[in-house]
Structure formats: C-alpha cells, structure tokens
Amino acid sequence: MKSLIAELNRHNYLYYTLDTPELTDKEYDKLYDRLLELERESGVILPSSPSKRVGGELLKGFAEHRHKARLWSLDKAQNKDDLMAWYNRAVKLVDQYNNNHPDDPLPPLSFVVELKFDGLTLNLTYDNGELVQASTRGSGVVGESILPQVRTIRSVPLSIPYSEGMIEVQGEGLMFLSVLEEYNRTAAEPLKNARNAAAGALRNLNPAVTATRKLDAFFYNVGYADHLQFTDHQEMVIFLKDNHFKVNPYIKFLHSIEEVAEEVERIAETRLQMDYLIDGSVVKITDMRTREVLGYTDKFPRWAVAYKFEAEEATTRLLSVVWNVGRTGKLTPLARVEPVELAGVTVQNCTLNNIGDIERKNLKFALGSEVYIRRSNDVIPEILGKVTDEQDGQEILYPETCPSCGSTLEQKGAHIFCPNKLGCRPQLIERITHFASRDAMDIDTFSIATAEQLYDSLGVNDPSGLYYLTFDQLITLERFGTKKAEKLLAAIEKSKTRDLSSFLFALGIPNTGKKTTSMLADHYRSLDRLMEATQEELVALPDIGGIVAESIVTFFGDPLMRESIKRMLDAGVTPQAEERHEVINTDSIFNGQTVVLTGTLHKMSRDDASKKLEALGAKVTGSVSKKTDIVVAGENAGSKLTKAQELGIRIIDNEDEFMKLLGEEPEEA
Structure with missing residues (x-):
C-alpha cells in the first residue's frame, strides 16, 4: 500500500503541479483501484492515501487551530508614492543597522514581486513529511481546521520529501476561472465568482462538496520550521518546488525599486488575462537576515508590502431593497446603497440574489446599517454581509404580492415567484426580449424597448404574438416608419427557420442554457419528441440532473407554454434539428483533437x-x-x-x- 501510495502521489504531482503526466488516465485508475481494493481488504487507510481526497463524512463543525507561527497581514500601497514611502522606511532602517554594525552590514536591498491571489489563505502543517493539519488564516494566531476539505485539492501534497520535524507552509486556495466557467455550465445554482466559490467550498462542512469545486492552490511561504533556515527568498522557493508544492510561475527577482514599480504596473495591466483572480501584487525584500533585522510592527512585517489594485471592497450603508421580476417570474432583490467609490466607479446598486442570500449574510435586519460590498469580476457589486453582527437595522420585508401585477407570490426554496404568466408586464417583456435575442431567434434590430412598445400599444404578451404582427399595426406606432416596420417584419419572417437548438433556447426553459438546449436538440432531433420526454429519460442524458429534468418536463407540461408553441408552429415556425456533421477529412490536423x-x-x-x-x-x-x-x-x-x-x-x-x-x-x- 505504501508503495502504491508513493507511486500515485508522484503521478498526482506530475499531473496537477508540473503538468507533465507520465500515465494515461486508464493506467492511473488501474493503480488507484488496486489501492482501494487493498484498503477494503485491510480496513486500513494510510494518512497520505489519495483515497482521502474524495471527501469523507459530513463534519459537525470547525475546530480551532493555533498556528505555530503567526500569519501576518501586509501593509498596503495603492500607488507609486505609497510604494516609495515603504521603500524609504526600509532603506532608513537598513542604513541605521549598517551604521551600528559596520563589520557585519546587511546586503544591498533586492526584491521579489509575487502575485497577490484573491482566494482563501491556507496554512498547512507537515510533521515528518506527512500532512497532519490544514487551517484558515483566522485571526493570524488561531484559525479553523479544514484538513478534510484541503485534502480534496489535488495540487496539495499529502506527503513531502522533507521529513525532519514540523513545518508550516502558507498558500492560497483558488478556483480557476476556467473551472468556474465549466462548473456553471451544468450547475443548478451557478456560482457568482471564483473567490466566494473557493472560500465557500473550503468552509463547507461536507468535504464531498469541496471536491466537486476542483480547487487548486499556489504556495509561497514557509512560516515555521523546526530545523530549517533559508538565506534568501530564492532558497525558500526552491525548497517549496523540491517538496512538490505548486508555486506560481510568476515570480520576479529585481534589484531596484524602480524595476519593482514598473513590474507592479505591468501586473495591473495584465491581470484580466489570468485564469485566476488576483487583487494586487506582493513586494518583499529577498534577504532573510534583512527581514529579521527589520522585524514587524504590531500588525505588519516591515520587509513586505501589498501593492493593491483599485479597491474591490468597500463599506457603505444599505438604504433600501427593491424586488425586480424576471422572465421566469422569479423576483430578485436589488439593494440601494449610499454612493461609494469602488474600483474607479460610483456604486449605488448591489445584487442580493434571493431571500436565502439575505438570511445567510445576516442582512434580514440590516436596512440603515453598514455593510461590506465587493466588486465581482467587473459586474454589479454584491453585498458580502453586515459590518457588525448586531441586528441594529430595520427589517428587509419580503414581498407577499408581485410589485408589478399584484399577484400573490409563491416561494420555492430560497426564491420567490410571481405565477401570473399572462399578465405580469416585466416577466412578459423579458420573455419576449430573450426570445428575440441573438443566441435565440436572432430577430434583427429587436430590443427591450421594442418589446415594451409592442406590449403596451399592441398587447403582444407572448413571443408567439410576434408572428401575427402586421404592417398596418406597426406603422401606427411611434417612431415606426415604413422602413422600420418592413425591416422588423422581414427579420421576424426570417426567424421562422431557426434551428431547433436556437428555438429551444429562445423558449427560456428554466435552468437550461445554450449548451443544454443544443444537446437536447441533437439527441431528440424533434420538438414533438422532446415535449413528450419523461423526467427519467432526461436524467439519463449527459449533464442533466434531476432539477434540470424536472424544469424541462414542467415547462412542456404547462398548457400556456404548449399553446404558445402551437401558435408559433401554426404561424409557420419550423424548428428543425441541424444535420449531423460527418467527418469529411480524416487527414485533417483537427481530426480526433x-x-x-x-x-x-x-x-x-x-x-x-x-x-x-x-x-x-x-x-x-x-x-x-x-x-x-x-x-x-x-x-x-x-x-x-x-x-x-x-x-x-x-x-x-x-x-x-x-x-x-x-x-x-x-x-x-
């Protein structure tokens, strides 16, 4: 078993850390299955077994863990002046030391620039080469034990070659953006951003959930060691790599602060091209003896500084919450906050997702209170939570009737819905706009303003109504001349021959996206066949779970939806599955790729x-x-x-x- 574990962990390291696999997936699985067989036969699972990565039993809570060495925060620089101020303080302290110790001066200052990852700080403890503990940063002195969760991260070594006592290694747990994108393709509840996805997974009491997020990690510091010292940062990085820790390839060793200033600006310009979130860069003095001499303030090391990008988090006051109705009838809360500068723009609105989000973030009694807000990937910011734990604000009242049509609302899980599919203006307008959009029926020149005008003036309250519009009707509308009316009618006529995949996406079936509707069209090849599909049939298809299958069956079982589809077909809409593409050139470099x-x-x-x-x-x-x-x-x-x-x-x-x-x-x- 030890031999198998050593071999499997080596191949894990080659695959997940070095990206140089030596085995095929099938060959790896054969070794892994043999290990599982031995573990079942013996009833023993060794500490470094890769079988521990899949996530075990549901945990009851997080135990406290006291770090061997403090995890320090970093002082912040937000512009070149701040950076130079930090540098000048360090130069002054070094000069003072050298004047007092002329026989043993510190070397000239040199620097390392690393990325400041935007994930969750990890502190790993290895005892004689075995991973025995993993925790969050917490207060810097005491964190929360998350060892079962961290074991699910494939780039975290479960054992390392160094086996001379205890060491603590710090890094950052991350969800890569491409992994987040892939996860959201099939997720019933898509994740909002990579940072919260990683932090939420690592603090989830069910490690099996953590495993589904396919997290990664980069490591950058040895914070404590029983029998280990480094002369400079380069030595520490080599140690991390030699012990199979995944070190980010971006590390710059520079000799002047001018080079450092140029480098941090270069990082700011290229950060959006990276496959993970960063919120700045970290500048450190490389020489370890200099670090020891410079020491620490009450809060920060004097030998390092975080060069932050424009603020991505801020505090402001929650003023009110309004509820907007979408095309599926779902009501989404939108928070109005006191205007605050965030990442170079003035923010007044923030997303709140649903009532579950409000309660999970302790915002139920937060009107008028200070809240944290965060920019998520350059889109509308979200509220992270209250600044204080006290219920010191007014209550956010959940609506009982639709703010648009007055219908009694229905609650399904954490979401509230308006059931009025025929008379609720905003959901009807959104549904028509989505139907006509580029990825759907691609009706040229159509916009939400057009949908509003057709609804208000001509009573078009369903996508099928578009196919019964006449020139005489359109010409009576404001800002509709002959040319515009003819162009819209021609675009609607052209849309009648859109393929089945586009038509299914245009219908707006809840919990389905473009990829799902394309797969459905390719599998069923017929609208009639899909409309009669059972939930059991659908669940058997790739990437379709119970929630999505239920949504599809419920949608096509709704008499209103079936009538709408019938009216479209009667008007000449002919959604046909695209012809399957046969391979026409097996000699192409793309064949099999x-x-x-x-x-x-x-x-x-x-x-x-x-x-x-x-x-x-x-x-x-x-x-x-x-x-x-x-x-x-x-x-x-x-x-x-x-x-x-x-x-x-x-x-x-x-x-x-x-x-x-x-x-x-x-x-x-």
Whole structure:
C-alpha cells in the first residue's frame, strides 16, 4: 500500500503541479483501484492515501487551530508614492543597522514581486513529511481546521520529501476561472465568482462538496520550521518546488525599486488575462537576515508590502431593497446603497440574489446599517454581509404580492415567484426580449424597448404574438416608419427557420442554457419528441440532473407554454434539428483533437468555425484543460489563451492560417 501510495502521489504531482503526466488516465485508475481494493481488504487507510481526497463524512463543525507561527497581514500601497514611502522606511532602517554594525552590514536591498491571489489563505502543517493539519488564516494566531476539505485539492501534497520535524507552509486556495466557467455550465445554482466559490467550498462542512469545486492552490511561504533556515527568498522557493508544492510561475527577482514599480504596473495591466483572480501584487525584500533585522510592527512585517489594485471592497450603508421580476417570474432583490467609490466607479446598486442570500449574510435586519460590498469580476457589486453582527437595522420585508401585477407570490426554496404568466408586464417583456435575442431567434434590430412598445400599444404578451404582427399595426406606432416596420417584419419572417437548438433556447426553459438546449436538440432531433420526454429519460442524458429534468418536463407540461408553441408552429415556425456533421477529412490536423475557440474571429462566426471543426472530426469544447489539444485564438483572447500558454497547448492565433487548415480560402478582410 505504501508503495502504491508513493507511486500515485508522484503521478498526482506530475499531473496537477508540473503538468507533465507520465500515465494515461486508464493506467492511473488501474493503480488507484488496486489501492482501494487493498484498503477494503485491510480496513486500513494510510494518512497520505489519495483515497482521502474524495471527501469523507459530513463534519459537525470547525475546530480551532493555533498556528505555530503567526500569519501576518501586509501593509498596503495603492500607488507609486505609497510604494516609495515603504521603500524609504526600509532603506532608513537598513542604513541605521549598517551604521551600528559596520563589520557585519546587511546586503544591498533586492526584491521579489509575487502575485497577490484573491482566494482563501491556507496554512498547512507537515510533521515528518506527512500532512497532519490544514487551517484558515483566522485571526493570524488561531484559525479553523479544514484538513478534510484541503485534502480534496489535488495540487496539495499529502506527503513531502522533507521529513525532519514540523513545518508550516502558507498558500492560497483558488478556483480557476476556467473551472468556474465549466462548473456553471451544468450547475443548478451557478456560482457568482471564483473567490466566494473557493472560500465557500473550503468552509463547507461536507468535504464531498469541496471536491466537486476542483480547487487548486499556489504556495509561497514557509512560516515555521523546526530545523530549517533559508538565506534568501530564492532558497525558500526552491525548497517549496523540491517538496512538490505548486508555486506560481510568476515570480520576479529585481534589484531596484524602480524595476519593482514598473513590474507592479505591468501586473495591473495584465491581470484580466489570468485564469485566476488576483487583487494586487506582493513586494518583499529577498534577504532573510534583512527581514529579521527589520522585524514587524504590531500588525505588519516591515520587509513586505501589498501593492493593491483599485479597491474591490468597500463599506457603505444599505438604504433600501427593491424586488425586480424576471422572465421566469422569479423576483430578485436589488439593494440601494449610499454612493461609494469602488474600483474607479460610483456604486449605488448591489445584487442580493434571493431571500436565502439575505438570511445567510445576516442582512434580514440590516436596512440603515453598514455593510461590506465587493466588486465581482467587473459586474454589479454584491453585498458580502453586515459590518457588525448586531441586528441594529430595520427589517428587509419580503414581498407577499408581485410589485408589478399584484399577484400573490409563491416561494420555492430560497426564491420567490410571481405565477401570473399572462399578465405580469416585466416577466412578459423579458420573455419576449430573450426570445428575440441573438443566441435565440436572432430577430434583427429587436430590443427591450421594442418589446415594451409592442406590449403596451399592441398587447403582444407572448413571443408567439410576434408572428401575427402586421404592417398596418406597426406603422401606427411611434417612431415606426415604413422602413422600420418592413425591416422588423422581414427579420421576424426570417426567424421562422431557426434551428431547433436556437428555438429551444429562445423558449427560456428554466435552468437550461445554450449548451443544454443544443444537446437536447441533437439527441431528440424533434420538438414533438422532446415535449413528450419523461423526467427519467432526461436524467439519463449527459449533464442533466434531476432539477434540470424536472424544469424541462414542467415547462412542456404547462398548457400556456404548449399553446404558445402551437401558435408559433401554426404561424409557420419550423424548428428543425441541424444535420449531423460527418467527418469529411480524416487527414485533417483537427481530426480526433479537442479544440477550444476563444476571442473574436473576423472572417467567420464562432458557430460556423465550430461546425467546420466538427466536420473535420474535432471535439469543440468551451474551456481549456490538460485534455485540450489546440486553442484557436482570435482577437482579444483572454484567460483561455493565458491558460493554454501556461499548459503549453498548441495555439493557432492567425486567422488566415486557421482558415487554410479548415480547407477554406481566406478572403481579404
């Protein structure tokens, strides 16, 4: 068993940390299955067994863990002036020391610049080479024990070569953005952002849930060691790598503060291209003896500083909560807050998700109270929670009737719904707008303003009503001349021949996205067959769970939806499944390859490119992983291109070359 564990952990390290696998998945599984067999036969599971990574029993709570060495916060610099002020203080202290110790001076200052990851700090304890504890940062002195959760992170070594006593190693638990994107493709409740996804997973009392998030981790510090000292930061980084810890490839060793200032600005400019969240960079003095001499203030080490990006978190006052109705009838709370500057913009509105979110964040009695808000990936900020634990504000009242139509609301889990599918203005307008959108029926020039005008003036309260509009009706509307009316009618007529996948997406079936509707269209090949599908049939399909299956069956079982679909079909809408693409060129470099498209292509649409690739035998996927063979990068490619570069995946970034490989003659742009 020890031999098998050593071999499996070595292959884990090669795969998850070095990205240089030596075994196929099948070969690895054979070794792993043999270990499980031995564990069942013996009734023994050794501490470093990879079988512990899957998540065990539900925990009752988190135990406190006192760190061997304090985990310090970092002083912050938000501009070059702050950085220079930190540097000048360090120079002054070094000069003072050298003047007092002329025979043993400190070396000239040199620096290391690292990324400041935006995840959850991890403190791992190894005793004689075995992982025996993992905890959160907590107060810096005492954290919470999360060992079962951390064991599920494949890049965390369960044992290390160094076995001379106890050490503590610090790092950051993260959910990569590409992993978050892939997770949300099939999640019944999509995760809002990668930081909260990682933090929530690591503080979940069910380690099996943590395992489903496929978290990763980078390590950057040895905070405590019984029998270990380093002369500089380079030595410590080499130690971490030699002991199988995953160290981020971005580390810059620099000799001047001017180089440091340029580097932190470069990081700020490129951070959005990374496949993980960072909220700044960390600047440290490299020499360990200098660190010891400079020491600490009450809060911070004097030898390090965090160069922060524009504030992503702030405190403000919660003023009110309004409830907006969406196309499915779901009411979403929107918080109004006192205006506050956040990441360079003035924020007045924040998302609150649902009533479960309000209660989980202790916001039920928070009106008028101070709250923390955070910007999530450059979209509308969200409220993280109250500044204090006291219920010192007014109560957020949950509506009992729809704020738009007055219907009595229904609660399903953490969500509130308006059941009035025929007379609730905002959900009807949203439904029509979604139906006409580009990824759906692609009705050219259509907008939410058009939907509002058609609803208010012509009584169009269902997508099917679009197919019964006449020129004489449209010409009577404000700002509708002859040309605009004819153009809209032509676009509606053209939409009648959209494929089945687009039509299903346009219907707005709850809990389904573009990928799910495309799979349904390809599997059933017929609208009638899908409408009669049972929940048991649907659950058997790839990536369809019980919630999604129930949503599909309930949707097509609704008489209102069936009538709407019938009216569309009667008007000439003919949603047909696209022809299956047979492989036409098995000699193509794309045959049998997994391909990811990213960025903007100018000479063909992404959909057309996907179809051509599939016709050449490729499998087109949405996210980059170790199993990706080729990435086609158009203009403004972002995190997927960065991930491909990190993994050493073949990249095609010339569109003319891509078209030639497809067998197409590139046209002049």
